Amino acid sequence: MILVEYVAETRQVRLISDENGAGWIHIRRTCLDQTDEFEDIGPSQFAIPWWSFLAVRSSIGFYAKEYGLTLNVDDQATKLLKEALAKSKSFNQDGEEIFSLDAIRPKLTALKFARPITDKQLRNIHKLIKYKAAATFSVPGAGKTTEALAYFAIMRNENTHLLVIAPKNAFAAWEEQLKECLPALKDDICRLIGGFNNISALLTHPKKLLLITYQQVPNVIELLGSFLNEHPCMVFLDESHRMKRGATGVIGKAILSLAHLPSNKLIMSGTPLPNNISDLVPQFNFLYPEIKAEDSTVKDLIQKVFVRTTKIELGLPKVNRVSIPVSLTPAQQYLYTLLKSETALEAANLKTADRNAVRRFSRSVLRLIQLVSNPMLLANTPLAHQGILAEILSEEDSPKVDWVCNRARQLAYEGKKTVIWSSFVGNVELIAARLADLKAEYIHGGVEAGSEEEEDTREAKIKRFHDDQHTYVLVANPAACSEGISLHTVCHHAIYLDRNFNAAQYLQSEDRIHRFGLTLEQKTYIEIVCAPGTIDEVVDSRLRAKVQRMGEVLDDPDLNIDPITLDPEATDLEKEDIGEILNYLQGKAT
The missing domain is CATH 3.30.70 (Alpha-Beta Plaits)
Incomplete structure (x- = not known):
């Protein structure tokens, strides 16, 4: 037995x-x-x-x-x-139809749901409420939060709570959206912050809507498990791709351990598979742990329960993407060739099953990206060729940095604001300093969130970029600034000094200036600075492949990032990234 x-x-x-x-x-x-x-x-x-x-x-x-x-x-x-x-x-059985399409608006009105819903949102809500667990993968600005709160309003009973797991920078948006959609609950919301003891006290007399960060969940998993055992509660994952590592990651493992407890579940992301199809498996496992999902089946499984409003459906004009070739200096090219050869030797013995070896290889690839972006980023990195680097740093600036600064000045002269993106904090602060005369602001992970009244907070910097007509430049790191902000009302030009292999961050950073609210006449320009014949081209190829794959899974043909080429803190690498990098290092066509 x-x-x-x-x-x-x-x-x-x-x-x-x-x-x-x-x-x-x-x-x-x-x-x-x-x-x-x-x-x-x-x-x-x-x-x-x-x-x-x-x-x-x-x-x-x-x-x-x-x-x-x-x-x-x-x-x-x-x-x-x-x-x-x-x-x-x-x-x-494809869910259960609770209300007809025509009955949803009157039902929401009866529930005192104050915000009018669009026809696209109505279509999405109608599908979502057929299921106890579902997904909304709409593009930014399409109203994912409105759809989620409408789902909560329709599916809840008087005692039902809602736990939202989200990035910290999304908390204010949830608070604002709750006030606009369900004003009767505007004060019935709290942030689960302040450590174990404080969160324990907050859950003793819980508000209806609870907000917690992904990073906090593993620290209080026992508290959350007990709360979900004892209270009827829905759980929504905002930016659900953040749990894509599933049981192999601390956050994903904690969230999956709660998957069977909520009464209802939603996952929400505009970029649900930032690297490959396997990113969807843990997210689907959270929705339906009782249904076995694998890489080969998850696309068909998720199709049944997700909704998406595309940029085409929102009437957004297409982005004008341009690839700007900027060559390395001769000395920079010489050092790059040496580092590339060393990385190729390292790659020859790489075993992808060895996580430590992959991390070391990732650092070597990062070093190539840094050298191409700005050699100054390697100033404190131990190198076998320190003398060559010292010569480069003493005699010349980064061609890519120079081009980006000159382009921002040109746009400012024309009265146009620009957001400049770089994966590296050193670049972010350097460019902001060089463009101080344009009142450049910068945001990276070291800039704290706070109120608009505090001078050096993320929110204050964004407000100045919006409101001060003489603040022409915002320099930002996609890892810290690709979510939770809208710049499209004042800025229509973005320049990428460098990029990494994270497709979600890249797409979300583009969406800061290309989102719902633009007129059809408004043009949006994305300029990607790329050094020909370098690791930049591998990054570009991998990002295009990842975004194309995401478009196929989400049935969104407009999801692509192919640029027009003009003539004259990096993330972990995926196996396919490594494969293409190896081909590049070995001189094979990709």
């Missing part, structure tokens, strides 16, 4: 066997192979997360039947299994 018992405190299932025969060995092996969180308690028992158990339950049942083993499932596990079966059945 095998006892299957649910452990509420840890959100795990524990399997205990009274014998260690072949059937038990097969069950242990299956669970060990198919979960990253196998807890070995001894030869006759082990524990795995409940969401993982749901994915392997059919295999456990198969081996139990094959070897004549009796499964004794406790009451709580039986209850959860019945709920999982009901959710699977609803998913397979």
Whole structure:
């Protein structure tokens, strides 16, 4: 006999066997192979997360039947299994139509939902409310938050809470949107901040809508698990691609451990697969842990439950993208050739299964990107060719930095504001200093969020860029500034000094100046500075491939970033990124 018992405190299932025969060995092996969180308690028992158990339950049942083993499932596990079966059945039957399309607006009015909804939002809400768990992947400005709050209003009962897991810079938007959409609840919202003890106190007498950051979730997972056990609650993931590492990441593992507890779930992202199709698997696992999803199946599975409003549907004019070739100096090219050769030797022995080796290789690739962007970024990096670097730094500036600064001055002379993007803090501060006469502001991860009244906060800098007609330039890091801000009312030119392999950050940074609210006559210009024959071209190729793949999955043909080429803190690399980099280093065509 095998006892299957649910452990509420840890959100795990524990399997205990009274014998260690072949059937038990097969069950242990299956669970060990198919979960990253196998807890070995001894030869006759082990524990795995409940969401993982749901994915392997059919295999456990198969081996139990094959070897004549009796499964004794406790009451709580039986209850959860019945709920999982009901959710699977609803998913397979394409949900349940609660209200007709025509009935949704009157229903929202009756619920005192104050914001008028557009026809596109009505279409999306109609599909979302068919499911206990769904996804909205609309582009920025299309109203994902409005759709989410409408879903909450329709699907909740009087006692239902809403837990929103979101980036910190999205909190203010949720507070503002709640005030506009559900004014009766405008004061019934709080931020779960201040550490374990403070969050514990906040959850003792909880508000209706609770906001928490992705980084905070693992620190208070026991509190959240208990809260979701004891209260009817929906959970929405805003910018859900942030959990794309799934069980292999601290944040993803914590969120997945809660997946079976909410009454309803939504995932929200304009860029749900920033690297490849596998990014969608953990997000779908959160929505439907009871349905097994793999790279080969997740596209078809997610199609059933996601909605998306595209830029074409919003009536946005197309972006004018231009690739600007800027060559390295001879000395810079010489050093680049040396570093490229060293990186190629490192790549020859690279084993992608060795995470430490991949990290070292990623740092070497980052070094190439830095050298091409601005050699000064390597000033404090140990190099075998320190003398050559010193010569470069003493005699010449970065051609790319020079071009970007000159272009920003040209646009300012024409009365036009510009946002300049770089992945490196050193570049962000350097360019802002060089363009101080244009009252350039800068934002990177070291700039704190706060109020508009505090001089050096993120919000104050953005306000000055918006309101001061003489502040012509904003220099920013996509990792810190690609979400949660809108610049499209005052700025229509963006320049990329450099880019990394993160497609989500790149797309979201573009969307700061290309989003709903632009007129059809307004042109948006994206200028990408690229050094021919360097790692810049590999980055460009990988980003275009990732964005094209995302467009195919989301059925959005307008999602592409192919630029027109004019004649005269980096992220972890994915396997496909590494493959193309290796081809480049080895001189193979890509």
